[in-house]
Amino acid sequence: MVAIVSAGISRFGKRSESIFDIAAESSLPVLRKHRNDVDFVIVSNAYSGEFNGISGLNSLLTSYLSLDKIPSLKVDNTSSSGGTSALVAKSLLESGMADSVLVCGVEKMTEKPTREVAGIIASLLPERERSAGPSLPSLAGLLAKLYMKRYSPKREAIAEVSVKNRANGALNPISHIQKVLTLEQVMESKVIVDPLRLYEFCPVSDGSASILLVRDEDAASYGTKPIYIRGAAIASDTSHITDREDLLRINSVARSGREAMKQAAIDRPDFAELHDMASILEIVQAELLGFFHEGEGWKAMESGRTEIGGDLPINTSGGLMARGHPIGASGIAQIYETYLQLRNEAGNRQVRNAETGLTLGMAGFGNSATSFVLGVSP
């Protein structure tokens, strides 16, 4: 078992700084206290080659951070890189191969125009599906259509995800998007992929988040209030969306999430950070994780149960939708928010009396997913 003993995050958004400066912004607060403890660095990043023309990012970053002698590697699992990196960190610690692992998730996406970014990200789809036209946003649109057909939700309830996450994001000083939105604004924004609209998708962002992980038994010596990883799991499903029996049944999400909760011995967490790349995904994921009955997640959204004051707050950080989604950083940013909440340091978006929080990262359209349950006790 492992624990998080320090964490940092950068401002998310369109940044003019280099990818190294952005990564340093979240890592230096950790290194300021623990520079001499770190004995391994994992960089979570998916596209530094394509977006920034940089390879070997892990070695360049450790040199940039004056950690030249510290071994490092880069983990890539596209949008689930952050969670996957934390999982590798956990195994390095539990196997005794390292005693203290800094995981830095970072991506700088805004160097390229949005259309080009979307094309690069679509390179994670199988060629036969890519050439047939689908992109990740269009799959989200298809998912929304299917959900609406099967369960007849109020259309507005889906859009409420964006309203809620934008409201939460406005309370988070590092969020990419700081503006709140009304339901009307969401419903009147441009249709991107029918039925989903512009404000129902996450933006293209730059940003980084860092965490320092150690073994449970070493955590006390690192200072106040470690946060424990009580469950951690990764699961996969076919990359060929057309091979899936049911598009709504994203197996990797259900399996990784349920496994992490099983390890943590909980039925549901007190709050969660989900992978709201599009509004509909938050609802579908919450159902797959067993937070709500199938086809009823939209009701929980409508009735405010997932707001900060609700009985199962989701994406208090603002989620991918408002905080932003720098691909390699998102998974670590979710863990950062959970760490903050469990330490009672989330300021005016603080969840009350929370003892466990869940994070879910999804690669591609569920090719892979990683889930963590964090807790105030082991």
Next chain:
Amino acid sequence: MVAIVSAGISRFGKRSESIFDIAAESSLPVLRKHRNDVDFVIVSNAYSGEFNGISGLNSLLTSYLSLDKIPSLKVDNTSSSGGTSALVAKSLLESGMADSVLVCGVEKMTEKPTREVAGIIASLLPERERSAGPSLPSLAGLLAKLYMKRYSPKREAIAEVSVKNRANGALNPISHIQKVLTLEQVMESKVIVDPLRLYEFCPVSDGSASILLVRDEDAASYGTKPIYIRGAAIASDTSHITDREDLLRINSVARSGREAMKQAAIDRPDFAELHDMASILEIVQAELLGFFHEGEGWKAMESGRTEIGGDLPINTSGGLMARGHPIGASGIAQIYETYLQLRNEAGNRQVRNAETGLTLGMAGFGNSATSFVLGVSP
């Protein structure tokens, strides 16, 4: 402790097949016997985005191999990706997070012209050094100059590395380059970076290699003659070559190699696969690993001690120089050759009575290095 229970390799060279077909060529022989055992897949690859326009390679590959439900991730540490992946596999096994890990190293480089490939690989150098002009081959040239100035070796002894490795490669059916070379041919080939000549550099290649790793105690149930990983280490040094006190002193190589030998409780291995990206590197690395005294590696080369029949054979496979250097594949290909030798399956390039073999992979110009000691017993 972990062991290798199955392995495969593709033909190296300029391949017309897709990166998936190349990866399958080394993975399917392993899966044919052990498909139902594999519970984690690590893909070692550095440049699928830049070279092949593909991201999320790990998920696409598991789907291609009909391993849809098997979790996977991609490890990147440029030229040391293979060794780094094997290290992550070891930690997944030792921490109990997985019971049987397939590591597939693959790179398809020849889709792009050689000049473009060199430019992409140079993106692992720090910007200030990149803009000043150095590339990896020019650093190798500088290393050769320094070595010659300091130790006054016979120039021909350095070129002998190429002659030897080409001769070994001609005995290896999967080698990219199958032609032997005379010393005269090497010494008369075009100067690439003074004093090094064309035939003293590895070619640009496509290829893949795969290994299946399990915990020691499970190895017996997988079949005949497992090969044990007795030592495994990673070490780093600054990416800023100009910050190094002594270019000849590649600290990451010395530290990772000596640590792996210490873990294995040996002073030197019976044979080794080194990172002969350029002829001079094999000599310098052999000295850094303590195989020969400083400044005397060239004598061992000249006297034939590192040939297959010598007392410390190096690069029996043909090395990067002849087998080829598909970046993400090389480290696993080194382990593959060592596995083959230790199982007495290396045919007409078989080393006699070997009980231990060492592999060394180097990222960048020693930003990072990984070393393994494999043995016939734990």
